[in-house]
Amino acid sequence: MQIKTQKKYKNLFFDLDRTLWDFQTNSEQTLCELIDKYLAKEKIEFDVFLKIYYSINEDLWLKYRKGEITKEYLRTMRFSKTFSKLGIRMSEEICINISDDYIKESPLKTGVFQGTYETLDYLKGKGYRLFLITNGFIEVQVKKIKQSKLEPYFERMFTSDEAGYQKPDKRIFEHALKTSNSKKSESIMIGDDLETDIAGANSFGMDSVFFNPEGDAHTSKVTYEIAKLENLKQFL
Secondary structure, three states, X not given: OOOOOOOOOOEEEEOOEOOOEOHHHHHHHHHHHHHXXXXXXXXXXXXXXXXXXXXXXXXXXXXXXXOOOOHHHHHHHHHHHHHHHOOOOOOHHHHHHHHXXXXXXXXXXXXXXXXXXXXXXXXXXXXXXXXXXXXXXXXXXXXXXXXXXXXXXXXXXXXXXXHOOOOOOHHHHHHHHHHOOOXXXXXXEEEOOHHHHHHHHHHHOOEEEEEOOOOOOOOOOOOEEEOOHHHHHHOO
């Protein structure tokens, strides 16, 4: 069914990780390679490792968004805490090396969600201005968009490092719109995270598109909801 928008949007602000760039696939490929490199003798069950790593990483990211820890602490301790939970003793030096390798190798992966390039080609062809707003570290996100050939589609990428605020803080949205000379009434945020992307846009008074490929149930207020990126063509 076609969805017709009553508003004329001009400026589209995309999240990057898990919206365009396939973070989970790219990250898991890198983690598997690093375990083979550093822990081949430990006979780690990868599924068990991932479950523990995801839990610890999510908790540390939450603390980082609240300003409770530094990004350096997050980068190293997510591995140190994971190995500790698995009962594996790893030196601080090895944990730092694994962290450095992950930061170096993961952004070089090029997996994106199905329909990414076709949808961006369509939107550019329709004359929309495209931007990125991401909480990721700037040096990492720049590599991602270059390697995956996403960079040419976007006028600019706004990062939390640069803005000094992280989604869902409405000030990062305000910074992005002001810097890009975009009107709120003509702009929309497209992202996969209800807390950071959607709630952040809502608090700023900006329309939103919730990218929900798994069809997760929720009660959040969203302007539009899509299961595939191609669905954007129905109202943009």
